[in-house]
Amino acid sequence: MQAFERKILEFIHKEKLLSSGRRVLVACSGGVDSVALLLFMATIREKLRIEVAAAHVDHMLRGQESADDGKLVKGLCEKLGIPFFGGNVPVPSILNEEGGNMQDVCRTGRYAFFTEVMQAGHYDVLATAHHAEDQLETVLMQMSKGNTPFGIPLSRKIDGGSIIRPFLPAMKEELLTYVKERGAQFREDPSNDSDAYLRNRLRRHVAPVIMSENPSAALNTVKMTVALQEDELLLGSLAKEHFASIVTFTEDGLPTFSLDLFSSMHTALQKRFIPLLLNYLYFGEIKPVEYNTALLNQLHHHLSASAGNVTIDLPRGYRFVREYGNVSIVEEMPIPDTSLRKLEKGEWTIWGDMLLYWGDADVMEADALETMYFDLPNADLPLYVRGRKDGDRLLLPGMTRPKRLSRLFIDEKIGAEQRRKIPVVTTANEEICAIPGVRYGIQFRERKTEQEKYIFKMKKRENLNGKERELDVAERY
Secondary structure: OOHHHHHHHHHHHHOOOOOOOOEEEEEOOOOHHHHHHHHHHHHHHHHHOOEEEEEEEEOOOOOHHHHHHHHHHHHHHHHHOOOEEEEEOOHHHHHHHHOOOHHHHHHHHHHHHHHHHHHHHOOOEEEOOOOHHHHHHHHHHHHHOOOOOOOOOOEEEEOOEEEEOOOOOOOHHHHHHHHHHOOOOOOOOHHHHOOOOHHHHHHHHHHHHHHHHOOOHHHHHHHHHHHHHHHHHHHHHHHHHHHHHHOEEOOOOOEEEEHHHHHOOOHHHHHHHHHHHHHHHOOOOOOOOOOOHHHHHHHHHHHHOOOOOEEEEEHHHEEEEEEOOEEEEEEOOOOOOOOOEEOOOOOOEEEOOEEEEEEEOOOOOOOOOEEEEEOOOHHHOOOEEEOOOOOOEEOOOOOOOOEEHHHHHHHOOOOHHHHHHOOEEEOOOOOEEEEOOOEEOOOEEOOOOOOOOEEEEEEEEEEEOOEEEEEOHHHHO
């Protein structure tokens, strides 16, 4: 076995990229890199006890020339005695009808075909021929865009299996020599000589300067990215552990956590915690929310602060809310009708997620989250409910002057989200007498005496399996 093959096998074993019994699909464009990978996989398949096949995609960008690429790969597969799968992606038509970036359209279509072949043929590994100089170019691209230079991952999960890149410790020249020594043919894509793409410009004009200063730069980049990816794997795992330990969920399944617990984490874990929060919210989808540096930095900034309250709008009707030492994600819900409404005596009235009731104190009703007793002259009845208004005040027990609700909410640590939905109960003379769920005025008592004629109750309501139901104290706790 050649020194080159031994080096790649050692890398595969060290990084645990392949194991016995795997079914490997080689992505082969017909270029020298992927032809080298196909030859290598065909050579070591018996030694590793793996099955090997090849897949080629014609992007239909170069007419007969690109069709001939597929014919070359198919012919090589026949010589090697391995299955061949060929497919087409009509990139020009897609761009004409839908627009978009050509490289993105090519990549999306290519990997969609690979996934289809893997699932149909029960292949669980896709091997690509990225090498050390590809890694150097990728790192340069990431740095130029302000991203962390993790490079191309050694392996990653895809639908139905994983992608591996066993040639990362190899140089381009090694692959060329390997192919020529076996007398194999390969094709060159003329688009690689175009400066239209950033990767090509870096390959043609920047990487050579770096390599001239240090010929080991590409291989050193591979070593660096392997270490960075290992560190990221560990930090990501620790961030998930912290996420599981500090995040709780509301009855609606939305995350909430203590700002103090978040602050106790190392900054490196905090920055990985935030994408986990968004991934949970959007079920791991990337498109609904841009996980860009600006958004992540904005969220981290507000999570690192403690003064004041903050609300940030997120896609799909969600909002990030930091209030009084707690952080939560809330869903934008319709605000209850804030106009004045009568509370009919002896009936439950719906207000947002609350049910409000008042009636004679001698009438027994189901338990509630809050039960208060009161007495008012007939001229002050019935009771009414409305939304909060600027300047509202409530006279509390033990006080001689009414207290502003805005100050009361601050003292009671009632966040802005809750304030928007909170009910204000008034007498028939428009005097505020109660804020259910917060505080009650001087007319109300927790225990009934001979003086209190009426009872006031508040329950929460939920939606369960599409049907509303009332939750009393026993059910909630």
